[in-house]
Amino acid sequence: MGLPGRERRTRGGSGSGGAVEAGRFRFRLWLRGRSSLLHEGARGSAVVAVDASSWCNGYVHCRRTRVMVIKGLKAQACSQKNYCSLPEDVKSLRSIITPHISKIRNIGIMAHIDAGKTTTTERMLYYSGYTRALGDVDDGDTVTDFMAQERERGITIQSAAVTFEWKDCRINLIDTPGHVDFTVEVERCLRVLDGAVAVFDASAGVEAQTLTVWRQADKHCIPRICFLNKMDKNEADFAYAIESIKQKLKTKPLLLQLPIGEAKTFKGLIDLVTKEQIIWKPTSSSDDGKVFEQKPLTETDDPVLLKEAKDARNALIEQVADLDDEFAELVLGEFSENFDLLPADKLQSAIRRVTLAQKAVPVLCGSALKNKGVQPLLDAVVMYLPAPDECSYDFLQWYKDDLCALAFKVLHDKQRGPLVFIRIYSGSVKPQSVVYNINKNCTERMSRLILPFADQQVEIPSLTAGNIAITVGLKQSATGDTIVSSKSSAVAAARQAGRNVGRKQSHNSEVASLLLAGVEIPEPVFFCTIEPPSLTKQSDLDNALTCLQREDPSLKVKIDPDTGQNILCGMGELHIEIVHDRIKREYGIETYLGPLQVAYRETILNSVQATDTLDRTIGGKRHLVTVQLGVSPWTGERTILPVIQYAENFTEPLHPELQEAIENGISSTSLQGPLLGFPIQDVAVTVYSVTLHPDTSLPIVSACVSRCMQKALKKASKQMLEPLMSLEITTSEDHLSTVLADLAQRRGNIQEIHTRQDNKVVVAVVPLAEIMGYSTALRSLTSGSATFTLELANYQAMNMQEQNALLQKRGLV
Structure with missing residues (x-):
């Protein structure tokens, strides 16, 4: 009886099932009678929408986990006027549910805080036909910022996924946070994306958090497009922004557009690829950016602008030819005498190849807030960013057509439990599928599959390779877990990779080596x-x-x-x-x-050895183990994890379970150092011997190893490490000397001072302990005119005076 009851709740929401069924019947009649309300989004968008006010009368509940059935699909809809509803006919949703893999774009929007990511996302949704009104961050009615804290503060805290169509392509878009405190949200989203749009404030160029997210994208080898936003600002400087991309990001920008005007005079742009000008013109009824004029740029329009555009296009052609041999042959041959004759499609194809090879990044411009430049940006996403089948993943050869997916985000729903976001790399999955989590070594059932529309959802009958969706029913899966169809599938994949897999699974098993690269989680500060x-x-x-x-x-x-x-x-x-x-x-x-406290770390300065024996009798069995190990400073790349080595006298490999028990004992001890209980960093551990009675249990082995390591750490000379923060302050020249004097008192080390328009930008490295509550202090020093950004730089050793003062403060000296 439980299952039918759940189905009734799912279909009916609140109220009787008969009333809901009658409502659905009325809606079908209404839909047939008002087909004229179906409309297309701007510039060829294939999203079909229905007048939301009529759809929502009576039986769709806004922002609750109520789901309605639409001929085999279930859609969670919203009565807020900002949202377009979904069509009742499943066929009209088919391209959204099961698009060809070449028609999918998995992209993210990334940037420094306040560069305009969410506003750009809102405009994309509006022009695609996904929303019926322009969402605004200041008004708190955006689609992707749906948490109460996001709407109150006007910032993105959690990444939000949304799916829409543009020119026959399905775009899975994730809007990511720009604040450094939520960098992990960016990291786990970039892990599953195929492309990204980097949004820049045209008045500021590359900012501190821009560098961070750019490095993250570099790590995952993600092709990017740059969008110079806020061209309407008085301080907007197109040339400065381009130069900062070139110098700070160490990349080659490909100028695909030129702005027509800047600041208050910004009214459109020149498409250098097609040699057209695009001018946005407000109508008498609205200025929503849907109405624009696109026509060839001629000498009668503006001879100066035409010459500038020709020079820029020629420079673009030469730049692309230097990066793409196929295009170079074309340019040097047929079109060497006159670049004007070069067809736009040839240039577009070459730019696409260069972008996918990550040899350069296309640069576009506009003003999302003023509704200019977003439609060409969507065109560029479809044109220049890769489809999933254009991305190379080595592990796909092991799985072939079998399921391989990565869980990259988890949300908790009070009614449905954990909602796990997954990206499918190969194979397919359906509701009620039983899957195997390699990380957790467990089997789980996916009860439902859902397409994410920010905080709205549509249930789907299947999910294929290249797609991103939400699953319901995975109770154990967490961020970074690899999901396959079965344990035998993982074993078969390991054999495909040339590995020999035994029956027993452990932390060091061969199947575990098939894990997809998970998500790198930063340590708290x-x-x-x-x-x-x-x-x-x-x-x-x-x-x-x-x-x-x-x-x-x-x-x-x-x-x-x-x-x-x-x-x-x-x-x-x-x-x-x-x-x-x-x-x-x-x-x-x-x-x-x-009170907030700083998360320090500890390390050791010399090498020591220790031996420990643990002898217990439990349940009539003797558990006896003797361990000898040594600890020493690790001089390689910095690591929070202990570097574990085994002495040469271990002539035979340890049993995997025994090795796991030893390493668990070492790892657990390294989480709490001997001085103040902070994690230990940059320590190498050498295991010299492990002698044990045949009846000794593995937990006893771990306990003995842990005690032995504690002994060694207490004998070693110890050092406290404190977190250093990279601090970037933007202030007027009038307050510069005051800010610098204050930084000196905070043990700050000035790295650089440069000019950005009329302001000074100070880049410094400061101990975190010295800048707690810095926002209030900086406001006081500069009368509220300065701004700053922070990110963790590294950990450095404290001098003995500072270390003793810290220990004394904690009552340990």
């Missing part, structure tokens, strides 16, 4: 205690923290061994503040936070 209002709420708080940790891998929760208090660890003050607010809003728990 702040921590504080968090307490419930009463002991009766402790279990509720524990549940809330467990759910939030699964959603946000950069959030860590520990238990203080001395006080038993929960310790909340995060990436910054804003991160901790948002978590605190979410616990109150989403879980109804008023919590109390202790």
